[in-house]
Amino acid sequence: MQESMLSSRRSPPFPGEEGQEGGDDESKTRKNASFGARVFVSARSALSGQCAAISIFLFLLFVSVASFVLSRSFSAVCVSPYDPSTRALLFRATLDGLASDFGSLGVPWCRSKQGKTVEWTRKDLLKGLEEFVPIYETRPIKNNMYGMGFDHSFGLWFMARWLKPDLMIESGAFKGHSTWVLRQAMPETRIISLSPRHPGKYLKKGPAYVDQNCTYFAGKEFVDFGSVDWGNAIKKHGISDLSRVLVFFDDHQNELKRLKEALNAGFQHLIFEDNYDTGTGDHYSLRQICDQYYIRGGGHSCFIGSDEARIRMKRKKFWEKAVDRDELCGSGENWWGVQGYMRDNFNHSNKAISYEEHFQNSRFVESVLDVYWELPPVAGPSLTHQTRYDPARASDPIIEDGRFGLFQRLGLTKFETSVFNGYTQMVYLQVSPPTS
Numbered sequence: 001m002q003e004s005m006l007s008s009r010r011s012p013p014f015p016g017e018e019g020q021e022g023g024d025d026e027s028k029t030r031k032n033a034s035f036g037a038r039v040f041v042s043a044r045s046a047l048s049g050q051c052a053a054i055s056i057f058l059f060l061l062f063v064s065v066a067s068f069v070l071s072r073s074f075s076a077v078c079v080s081p082y083d084p085s086t087r088a089l090l091f092r093a094t095l096d097g098l099a100s101d102f103g104s105l106g107v108p109w110c111r112s113k114q115g116k117t118v119e120w121t122r123k124d125l126l127k128g129l130e131e132f133v134p135i136y137e138t139r140p141i142k143n144n145m146y147g148m149g150f151d152h153s154f155g156l157w158f159m160a161r162w163l164k165p166d167l168m169i170e171s172g173a174f175k176g177h178s179t180w181v182l183r184q185a186m187p188e189t190r191i192i193s194l195s196p197r198h199p200g201k202y203l204k205k206g207p208a209y210v211d212q213n214c215t216y217f218a219g220k221e222f223v224d225f226g227s228v229d230w231g232n233a234i235k236k237h238g239i240s241d242l243s244r245v246l247v248f249f250d251d252h253q254n255e256l257k258r259l260k261e262a263l264n265a266g267f268q269h270l271i272f273e274d275n276y277d278t279g280t281g282d283h284y285s286l287r288q289i290c291d292q293y294y295i296r297g298g299g300h301s302c303f304i305g306s307d308e309a310r311i312r313m314k315r316k317k318f319w320e321k322a323v324d325r326d327e328l329c330g331s332g333e334n335w336w337g338v339q340g341y342m343r344d345n346f347n348h349s350n351k352a353i354s355y356e357e358h359f360q361n362s363r364f365v366e367s368v369l370d371v372y373w374e375l376p377p378v379a380g381p382s383l384t385h386q387t388r389y390d391p392a393r394a395s396d397p398i399i400e401d402g403r404f405g406l407f408q409r410l411g412l413t414k415f416e417t418s419v420f421n422g423y424t425q426m427v428y429l430q431v432s433p434p435t436s
């Protein structure tokens with residue numbers, strides 16, 4: 001089962017048209033050997049090499065000694081790296097040595113106009129988690145490869161429930177998992193879902209979710225978010241107050257483009273699923289746009305001997321999605337992490353951009369932001385065993401490393417590791433036109 005999933009990831013079913021590549025989004029919830037396991041595999045081979053040498057030595061010297069003595073000395077010399085207590089120790093030591101690295105560099109974020117933030121607190125998120133775990137267990141699409149995993153599902157559910165919109169719009173439905181999540185948050189609220197392929201189409205092959213109270217702009221009726229006559233569509237749904245609408249984007253389009261389209265339509269509450277970190281991802285993201293030198297932790301050094309280059313190289317060894325200096329800067333020394341392109345549409349239509357434009361984009365974004373809030377990861381990597389994103393490039397997890405009791409009590413141990421692999425800084429924005 002896992003095998004066939006892995007081999008099928010080469011041709012993800014986006015964007016809309018079959019057979020095209022889904023870019024960076026592929027294998028979002030792919031299963032990986034855990035970070036811990038990788039460390040221990042090398043520790044183990046080192047140890048077993050040592051053990052072999054010791055055994056030969058012992059064998060030559062004490063060839064006549066009874067075998068039970070040998071086996072006893074063996075267990076004393078060769079501590080198994082798979083032993084839970086050794087494992088915990090090794091894991092902690094490795095994490096501690098690295099966790100604070102990026103702290104010195106910081107991570108970028110977008111500044112809002114007045115520095116306003118969200119109403120909800122960490123305590124609210126924890127309470128939400130408690131409620132959401134049993135809901136997530138009932139999800140119709142158990143294996144949502146290429147789609148949302150646990151962290152973002154929780155974030156979307158939590159925010160939709162907190163904001164209590166009168167209408168929810170989603171762009172990028174795939175099999176309908178996120179539609180289902182929105183429905184769990186708001187059982188009676190209308191949904192408009194835009195996706196080139198109707199989620200119902202997937203039902204022939206396996207689990208999918210089609211909502212009974214949702215207007216689908218999908219299949220033959222598909223219209224891109226930027227081409228919808230929103231004034232008309234909203235009126236048809238009995239909505240007059242645009243501040244009561246929540247828009248969710250999971251369509252891998254240039255987020256600057258989507259932001260402008262949303263502003264033009266007058267929407268104020270936006271969630272972007274894939275707010276890719278600098279140097280990663282298949283579309284231009286808010287985080288990339290805001291990663292500027294004037295923001296603490298923003299901007300980059302392409303100097304080979306820089307602290308940043310050294311730290312990046314180190315972290316790259318531990319986290320799959322971490323990017324080193326070469327990936328970040330490219331051969332052209334484009335230090336701002338997008339390597340001279342605004343990626344769009346799953347990396348299929350990229351537009352060249354100058355640094356000046358990139359800089360102006362950050363100014364524009366910040367001129368329309370009332371709130372910028374990145375969802376924290378649900379739990380630290382020693383709990384979730386996720387191996388993809390670098391925890392030091394994300395805000396502190398809702399459940400910190402070491403709080404296994406809480407993690408277990410919330411029921412999070414029952415999920416497969418793979419559901420925790422897809423975190424990409426999902427972000428909630430409150431926007432309003434620039435004040436000039």
Ligand SMILES: C[S@@+](CC[C@H](N)C(=O)[O-])C[C@H]1O[C@@H](n2cnc3c(N)ncnc32)[C@H](O)[C@@H]1O
Nearest residue numbers: 015016147148171172173174177178195250251
């Ligand atoms: C990552 S998937 C969405 C995953 C989904 N939200 C979930 O929870 O599983 C991206 C989806 O965007 C769709 N898509 C591609 N181009 C689009 C566009 N211009 N507008 C809306 N959706 C688009 C793809 O067909 C695909 O279904």
Ligand SMILES: *[C@@H]1O[C@H](CO)[C@@H](O)[C@H](O)[C@H]1NC(C)=O
Nearest residue numbers: 023024280281282343347350
């Ligand atoms: C996007 O496309 C460029 C080439 O146009 C390629 O170098 C890069 O690796 C691609 N990135 C992703 C995430 O697919």
Ligand SMILES: *[C@@H]1O[C@H](CO)[C@@H](O)[C@H](O)[C@H]1NC(C)=O
Nearest residue numbers: 166187188189190212213214
């Ligand atoms: C569908 O949405 C409308 C408007 O929000 C609501 O009044 C109605 O109860 C919903 N129907 C179902 C079956 O949930």
